Amino acid sequence: MRRSVTGHRCRTTAAVALVCAITVTAQGAAFGVPTPEPQPDRPTSLGEVRKKLDLLYHEAEVATDAYNAAEEKTEEQSTRVTALAEDVAKGEKRLEELKSRAGAAARAQYRSGGLPPEAHLFLSDDPQQVLNDVSLARQVQQGTTGLLVALTTTQKDLRGKAKDASDQLRKLEASRKAKANAQTKIEERISAAEKLESKLKKEELERLLAMERETGAEAQSTWLSSGIIKDIKREASAQGEKAIAYASLQIGKPYEWGAEGPNSFDCSGLTSEAWAAAKRPIPRTSQEQWRQLARIDINDMRPGDLIIYQRDASHVGMYIGDGSIVHAPRPGRNVTVADAGSMHILGVVRPDK
Template sequence: MSGRLLRLACTAVCALSTLAATTPPDAGTDDGTDGTPTVAALLTDLQRLYREAEKATETYNATEEQLTKQRAEAGRLDTALARARASLHDSRTAAGRLARQQYQSTTDLSPYLHLLLARDPWRAVDQGHVIGQVARERAATVNRLTGGERKADALARRARTALDTQRALAHKQQKQRDEVTGRLDAVEKLLASLTAEQLTALTALEAEDARKSQDTFMASGALSSTAKNPTAQGERALRYAVEQVGKPYEWGAEGPDSYDCSGLTSEAWADAGTTIPRTSQEQWARLDRVPLDHLRPGDLVVYFPEATHVALYLGDGKVVQAPRPGATIKVSPIAANPILGAVRPDPGAPPMPTYTPPTLPDNAEDGSDEGYNNV
């Protein structure tokens, strides 16, 4: 999709939401008599398409995480199988050598007759001990050979299964990639019908809608009026996120040149030394919940009922986020999107005794804030 149309997509959806809230359902930029879609109809279609794209993206990200783990498992099994085959080769060589030695020393006389006929029976007894030790070593070699064959066979079966699973995940991932691009292509076609005048008006409405949402949230007292310091890791994760401001959103991306929203949060905390789940839904499900009035910089703020968007809390009622396709990483009001809750990647770590917030780059707060359920 072209960058221009993606930027149009970013602008159109939120503003259409505001128009729909203030316009009767049967109203729009046209009366519909000439076949032009009403604003309400455009809004319905855009929200549906973005929800579908969001779900496909979240599924894609989860599959990507599974595929990464599966590739590592397949590689581990391949290495173990190679070692088992090398050990099996050594065992077979040793067994062959023993077989040749046994054949060359074969005699029709039993060890008992050897003892009776020996000129020095005590020396024969000593030789018997040696022969016994050799026999035990031969038995151990045979056991190693048998065990090595079983281990190699089992590893070969597991390696084949791991490879089959990897191929199935890769195929699934490709289908999901096609689905996301298909959803975004549908958005492109729909937005191509909007005029320049509509887009200009929608940009202003979008900014006004974000401002009103933030004012209402801050007036509610949901955030504590007492500033809190981050942990050392939280501070590092936040600084990493701020350093990415201005880079583009790209679905499925984990940096360093572009990110989606959960790609930004997971990479920021990875840079701080803490591994967290890749997707916003898993971050919400698996990390420790924290009340909004206990938020500290570096915590993750999760949005929408299905936990399909996430940002890093900056402090003072603001977050750092990768909003949606066509937008760039930026600083946004915390309530620009509907808040589901917050989670903390390092719940047991103590806050820093002193803290200086990171310096924001120029124009860090420019651009659209709404995530529109894009992950």
């Protein structure tokens, strides 16, 4: 029986507590007592912060590659549109000249009355002159035929160029839109990353940087322990040395998305400009560098070659020997020398093969 009473009291106490809680909540709502605002999802540890930052900066780098590709297409298409516009203008001028000549020929034929040569011969007092005129008329007729052919050809060519120009304008507009969309995405991701970092204390930022270095060092150690560097004994080519010299001179300059010097660089801006300085133009973006340049087995790598990183080829650095690269890391960082194996390696390409 006592056990039953105790249980009853416990249930009663719980019920009273529940009623009180409901009453307080209701009063709080009625009298405007502030309730905690829902907090946005945010990392709860430095490890999660680092993962979030890595994701944001990676997405920004992917968008930067898209921006650079769209910018390159925009420049090419703009040049093409300008050239086509000049061709169309020349074609229109040529067409007007041909129309003028065709009109003059038609008016001359009208003034002659359109009589056949036999009639002119019969009516003329100077048959020989008529025969000479007939010969000249045939030449004029042949010239008129050629004029009409030229007129038709020019009209057809002009229509083709006008259509080509219209198509290029549509492509140009699409490239400009893709460029603007990529720029928006870059700015959003970088802004989100900077906002996240701004909430960290100085000690947390230092610890975050230390974690980044530790992770990179572990990856480098694993890469080196495979013995791969022992097999890499090759020297840079003459052009490779020039590319390395250029890239090395940029150490300390800030990363800036879409930049290709001289005061700031993004990753592929640095490598493309370095090889341009070596008189060997290469594609502007890391993805196109991976797609178009000759791929090299990592055991055959030599200084000056480009190491492409991440599975989507979104980052690139230049190998300078001794297991190191020079690269432009990400927003907020400067061009620097780093361990070649500190990031996921997709492959190696050689610009001067």
